[in-house]
């Protein structure tokens with residue numbers, strides 16, 4: 166089901182704002198009416214903006230006692246039928262992993278924004294990093310397939326927060342906006358469209374009235390169950406235990422197998438619709454730079470500089486990190502000679518790229534604190550190891 | 552459950568999920584009668600059943616959510632209160648009751664309890680205190696009395712315990728009571744009261760766990776522990792809560808009552 170954005174929530178027009186604020190505005194435009202969070206640099210501006218804006222539109226802002234509670238609260242809120250979000254950075258993202266797992270298991274739509282900073286631990290609170298990519302994939306225990314977007318500008322912080330809500334509603338899971346400090350704090354022009362131009366997805370509701378045998382975890386071809394709200398009379402049971410189509414706990418490996426495979430499959434089978442990337446000058450390229458988030462901005466300059474030197478360079482900008490755009494990399498791997506993966510972590514995506522190509526992959530990275538420079542990436546392009 | 556035994560039949564109750572019975576609780580466990588009190592209180596409540604929501608954490612007590620034929624959420628260990636906070640704030644029409652264990656609410660979930668009480672979020676919290684971690688086989692927790700033997704305190708517990716009604720009252724809970732699984736009428740009335748009341752309400756329910764606590768502490772089986780509640784229970788609604796700690800010694804009083812019923816501006820109240 167899709168609708169247009171609620172007009173009163175959308176600040177249509179041209180703005181000059183930072184990525185965190187654009188993210189907050191994106192959430193409002195997506196119909197988010199509930200935010201629970203705990204302050205942490207460099208994401209705090211999202212909470213501050215929503216603390217002011219949500220009450221204006223009749224929504225709820227609550228500052229919880231920690232990120233364990235924030236994540237639990239947005240799951241609870243989501244089961245009343247509202248769109249709910251939290252925002253954090255690495256240390257808080259770590260605490261959220263517990264209830265991110267509950268959200269995956271109970272198939273609870275919501276959005277978690279992680280504005281990445283240097284880690285491990287308290288790391289570099291005010292400085293950039295992209296080192297939570299694998300935590301977004303594997304951070305909670307057990308098997309599940311997450312969806313994560315990596316915006317590269319304040320405009321994309323707005324756009325992809327809306328897409329994150331749409332994916333959460335469509336596929337019923339916590340969806341990540343994997344931003345980084347540079348994108349969160351950079352100020353640029355942000356165009357907020359007319360509400361009628363913003364298409365929103367809404368979770369599917371039960372097609373039977375209460376009492377008619379509707380199954381809370383029964384699915385059709387798309388593998389995504391419809392979702393009842395608390396208070397509507399369906400007497401749903403929602404548990405983090407392995408459960409059957411009724412939502413009842415079952416201690417059986419076959420039920421577990423069916424359930425865990427389905428919650429992974431429902432994302433994998435929709436990967437072609439979910440995966441987004443941008444190809445820049447790839448048609449005749451010999452060497453492809455793969456980058457995402459704020460690093461993609463420097464990578465673009467590096468590719469242009471390489472072209473000026475006569476090197477046939479191109480770029481694959483990843484927008485969804487999860488599901489990983491493996492198909493795009495495999496396709497390019499058939500025609501290009503080598504890859505350069507530029508990222509602000511010690512090779513989290515580079516290692517993933519190596520799984521999909523036999524061509525050489527040059528890892529250009531550092532641990533965080535500053536953005537990679539175009540010069541560093543250019544050196545990586547020029548000096549690609551054979 | 553160190554020893555799971557199935558109970559064959561259960562009084563037919565429209566608020567129970569008959570298709571999930573028999574339940575997994577041990578013979579002599581207090582949880583069945585506490586759940587029956589909760590069902591009766593909900594059935595008697597002026598709020599329609601479909602607006603009642605049960606939220607539990609993890610543990611034997613946490614399984615209550617799964618047996619109630621209501622919108623029910625079995626969350627993660629310790630997080631029932633923040634999950635319930637989200638439900639209630641997002642839809643104040645719901646009547647949200649958290650039912651969970653002493654370990655869940657006061658060890659791993661202690662921080663959430665103190666903040667929910669401070670905020671005075673309009674939820675009801677029922678803590679089933681069986682003085683141990685029943686689900687995982689009888690380890691010590693924050694309410695295990697000093698000297699008590701559990702699987703992790705083979706020489707007897709040494710740490711001081713929480714006095715839960717005192718803690719809740721100090722934090723600002725607007726309703727504070729303590730009853731036992733024996734005092735079913737009083738318990739049901741207290742549950743009815745908190746469903747009508749705005750704000751953060753707290754009921755501690757003492758409950759036998761013969762497997763994890765009673766047998767290893769000279770108390771005996773479930774019935775023996777219930778007799779102890781009868782013998783030692785002292786109902787005193789205006790008790791000095793600083794004197795209301797529990798040590799579960801054979802000759803020590805167990806202070807019971809509805810200790811506090813006050814008003815304070817609350818969060819998430821239905822309009």
Ligand SMILES: Cc1ncc(C[n+]2csc(CCOP(=O)(O)OP(=O)(O)O)c2C)c(N)n1
Nearest residue numbers: 609610611612628652653654655684685686
């Ligand atoms: C994060 C986490 N840690 C530990 C456990 C294991 N665990 C399950 S129930 C429980 C204790 C339950 O004790 P209590 O809350 O008193 O409930 P009871 O079983 O006594 O009713 C523990 C430690 C868990 N499920 N999750």
Ligand code: SF4
Nearest residue numbers: 576577580611685760
């Ligand atoms: S609380 Fe104790 S008696 Fe009750 S089911 Fe659990 S282990 Fe058994």
Ligand SMILES: [Mg+2]
Nearest residue numbers: 652653683685
């Ligand atoms: Mg216990």
